[in-house]
Amino acid sequence: MKYSGEDFWKNYMENWFGAELISKWSEYATEETIISNNRKLHIEIYDADNPNSPTLIFAHGIAGYARLLLPFLIPLREKGYNIIAPDLQGFGYSEGLKGDFEWDVHLQNLSDTINYAKQRFSGKVILGGASMGGPLAYATAARFGGIDALACWCLWDFSDKEFMLNETNTKNFTYLLIPVFRILGSVMGNFRLKTYTLVSYDTLSDSSEMNSLVKEDPQAGTHISLKGAASLVTQSKPDIPHHDFKLPVLVVQPGSDRMTPVKYTKKTFSKLGSEKKRYIELAGAEHFPTNNQFYKKWTEEFDHFACSL
Template sequence: MSRKYSGDDYWKNYMENIFGIELIDKWDQYVTQDCILSNNRNINLEIYDSGDNTRPTLVFAHGIAGYARVLLPFLIPLREKGYNIIAPDLQGYGYNGGLKGDFDWDAHVQNLKDTVDYAKKRFTGKIILGGASMGGPLAYATATRYKNVDALACWCLWDFNDREFMLNETNTKQFTYLLIPIFKVLSNILGKMRLKTYTLVSYDTLSASKELNELIKDDPQAGTHITLKGALSLVLKSKPDIPHNEFTLPVLVLQPGDDRMTPVKYIEKTFNQLASKNKKYVKLKGCEHFPIEKEFYVRWAEEFDRFIKEL
């Protein structure tokens, strides 16, 4: 496997080896960067400005493994359909300073709230909040806490408080809840002690491409580590302020049909609970959690475009 790039340019390995080298040039063409103060830290924003401030804006969150620039396959097709996009590097990830993996759930919710506030100052159209993988539940939690967006659009949306999910889909499995008291004690003493994230959540199920999975594990900007405090917060702080059966905003959910990381049954359970009258669920047959095939990103952009135009 070729790893031509390192350091801050490591992300280019994904594009050159997997998603298409043309995405590097498109990032140069479309993206500007800014930073904002959030949770008393500076966080990096990647901004795709369409040139039309009245167009809808998507604020899109990465998941537990990635960071904003890894989302290029998701975001470039939307920018080319004329949408404004802001993708933040959440605390402890990407091109932010500080210790990698040092975050908790509420800090990430605050990051998304502050990014939405930034979007509203810069753009005047509708604000759609969304995310991929863990970014989906984070976007939902932010929308319920602050009620500051017009719609939700997610690539995977499930309930972190689903006991079946925590017992079956994490590496700690049946020991997950038994470990909580131990994690509480350790986090009070060694809160910034870090674990390899993929000791808790398997990165081998990210995609069908072993090359992609291994690239993520070695990426200096990615979610390779997590503090004990951060890991504990995913279990104890992730319960949303409003349950799914009381949520009424428009919601679009795309779910990979062959997802091994967040399997279909958890996403469908959450989607069916949503009280939204305007909601749409699309299952993508043959698609992995983080697909390498361009066709799925094209479909994502088409479904997003159709849904937003019908709002």
Template sequence: MSHAAAADPYPSLSQAYERFFDPVPGAQAPCAVRVEGPAGPLWLDRHGPADAGLTVVLIHGAGGYGRMFAPLAQRLAVAGHEVLAPDLPGYGLSRGHWTQVDYAAWKRTLLALIEAEHAQRPRPVVLLGASIGGYLAYLVAAESPHVRGLVATTLADPRDREVQAALVRRPWMRALLPALRPLSRVTRGLRIPVRWFTHMDRMSRDPALAALVCSDPLGGGNRVPLGLLASLFDTAPAREPEQFDRCPVLMVHPDRDAWTPVRISDRFYARLAAPRQRVLLEQCGHFPIEQPGLDQLRDALLPFLGRIAQSTEIATV
């Protein structure tokens, strides 16, 4: 992947998310970068020192994009970690020029990004997936040899019928799931508002934040190809959780999540063969902004990253 820095291209709307978080002392503005991906241009934010010993890749879900992660990314950067927050194909500024926008394209894009980063600066990578980005992070971790840690706010497997019931708005829509993949091949570029299909209104316990996400044309107000929704519900990992022992897993799940309740993530989490840790973020909704959950996220995440960085340093001595 080739990289090109640019003046900040994000509209002021993406900065509106900052008002829901406390300021981060010492934080620097992210550097927006356009890279050439395997099948189209990809935008991402870079945070933190380029010479850090560890890189965190933030992976958004169906209502997000990289810039929405800026408050979390800045906290990790101030702690000394490099952070990449890409806009996956079809979202954020990576919405055009992609010949394929589905879960497979998202996975290939992240694998290519990690490979390119490792070729330039070998260092351990930790994936942090939010919402359905948690399952995507798992798919990538199951294939990339450079991923040394996996963090997810949810680990809901979209192939699970109980998860489908939580994600899809109407029972008749769930009945159509087996037909979505062949239908998407016929309809080609048909795009529908993602909020029509899923419970985007349950994004946050704060009505103002939920409304912002739902109206954001880069995120929850976006129109996505039918093929992306179809692929979400039938994409299998390279390794099922019973065979997944490639890296430690930290699940930091909001305990007041009205969209993907803890119980549906627990079904997948309990099957993992890897060393695992489960932390519930108190008072937090699907998009965690509440206290004390935010402090609990920090208190679980920073030591987890520190252990991975330290174990890598020991292994290279």
């Protein structure tokens, strides 16, 4: 491990995604802070120098933070898209205790980022996310609106009991533990668990070394508060059912995803009421691939989708 502290993210780039992404981040990205939920929210902005170009707001998942998304974002910046990637509350370089969040707080974070994007840029706004960022993006669009389209890397329904019972470490105890988490959370405040005691990080990528590294990353989702864990079940039902959602949607799903298996995304996608929707499955891709060919395909599909809006 070459890098530590605030530079920890560079380990992933040098070992798996390409060291050139470090210099490209320095060239393209600017860091700013907005206020959301009365806290400072760190956002990273990739300005394509054309305010009329579409803007992608892209949310990270439960294990990551904005800067880990460079393989998704840098190629899109080079295609001419404006991009904003927030560190959701409890993650990355945003203010506050790591893992201290709730589902509804993250929806507000994304809504506030959308509002910021509209002040800074004038083109169409596409909201998206990777991993848990996908369901968060959908839930934000359902609650707040204000966007032109949705583009997700994985999109499943967190309120799907089959998913919660089969794909979490707590399995059949998941729903039995919710009232326990609620009570303990109200009594013990921000008491935190290791996130990977509830959600396995061993299936995050095809590299066991990288999966282990995420568990040591001081900016990553290594911890989750009890109230945060409870909120993933109690607050995650979308305000608009999927069959009533009408905006254009792009969903790219890793075909060999063991963390959020294909069947859950297919189930959710089939329910979407959008007339304009596209599903792409990438054969052989893990949840967070280490092979850059899959990010090239993501870039191609996003570009095709955005140009069709």
